[in-house]
Amino acid sequence: MPDANPTPSPDPEIVASWKQAAAARAAGLVQAGMAVGLGHGSTAVAIVPHLAKRWRGGELDGAIFVPAAHFMAAALRRHGLPVGSLDDWPALDLGLDGADEIDAQLDCIKGGGGALLYEKIVGQAAERFVLVADAGKLSPRLGTRHAVPVEVTPFALAPTKDFLVAIGGHPALRLRPDGDPMRTQRGNVILDCAFGPLADPAGLAAVLDARAGVAGHGLFIGLAALAIVAGPDGVRELARPAG
Numbered sequence: 493m494p495d496a497n498p499t500p501s502p503d504p505e506i507v508a509s510w511k512q513a514a515a516a517r518a519a520g521l522v523q524a525g526m527a528v529g530l531g532h533g534s535t536a537v538a539i540v541p542h543l544a545k546r547w548r549g550g551e552l553d554g555a556i557f558v559p560a561a562h563f564m565a566a567a568l569r570r571h572g573l574p575v576g577s578l579d580d581w582p583a584l585d586l587g588l589d590g591a592d593e594i595d596a597q598l599d600c601i602k603g604g605g606g607a608l609l610y611e612k613i614v615g616q617a618a619e620r621f622v623l624v625a626d627a628g629k630l631s632p633r634l635g636t637r638h639a640v641p642v643e644v645t646p647f648a649l650a651p652t653k654d655f656l657v658a659i660g661g662h663p664a665l666r667l668r669p670d671g672d673p674m675r676t677q678r679g680n681v682i683l684d685c686a687f688g689p690l691a692d693p694a695g696l697a698a699v700l701d702a703r704a705g706v707a708g709h710g711l712f713i714g715l716a717a718l719a720i721v722a723g724p725d726g727v728r729e730l731a732r733p734a735g
């Protein structure tokens with residue numbers, strides 16, 4: 493459930509400038525010869541022009557970029573960057589992606605753009621997975637501001653809805669602007685399931701992982717090693733706490 497007294501959001505232009513600043517810093521993590529996974533969303537896509545500039549300058553020779561979403565693939569191609577697949581690069585050196593909500597452990601909720609399953613596959617394939625975000629994404633507790641997206645095989649939609657209600661969630665089918673259900677790249681549907689602030693995100697992730705019909709969910713637990721976060725204090729690099 494949303495906060496009773498949410499902090500007012502900063503001006504969208506300011507948030508956009510934070511995303512740009514975080515994206516520019518993230519592009520600096522890429523080195524020549526690396527295989528790099530890239531997720532989805534405005535922040536992840538904002539990394540691409542910075543990569544392209546470095547590529548044109550000869551700093552990234554031999555690098556290859558593996559997108560988690562068609563939209564990212566199109567952005568990479570538009571900027572003349574080489575696009576690969578997990579078939580050919582199953583072990584990535586680095587993964588860069590945005591997030592919807594990030595806690596102090598760098599666990600996060602993702603999937604606002606609907607690419608959660610492929611984003612998690614790319615993130616897990618990366619030796620080092622790095623979140624790139626504006627400071628508005630930081631949260632004392634996951635679930636405070638965002639529902640957990642749950643990707644569901646259409647055959648299982650009705651029983652999965654009942655299951656999510658039974659475990660304390662409030663699922664809502666994600667719709668396209670024309671009112672039809674939004675479909676993921678796998679042809680699945682998404683239930684945005686509000687749970688309120690989560691006492692045990694890892695426990696909830698395990699419950700969702702165990703449920704047949706759930707093709708994926710937006711809780712990314714124990715994956716990120718670093719978060720690059722830009723806000724009023726500039727760009728900060730937050731390492732995952734030990735333990």
Ligand SMILES: O=C(CO)[C@H](O)[C@H](O)COP(=O)(O)O
Binds near residue numbers: 606607
């Ligand atoms: O998980 C995602 C897409 O599925 C995005 O990373 C997340 O929604 C953040 O988006 P943005 O960078 O546009 O704020």
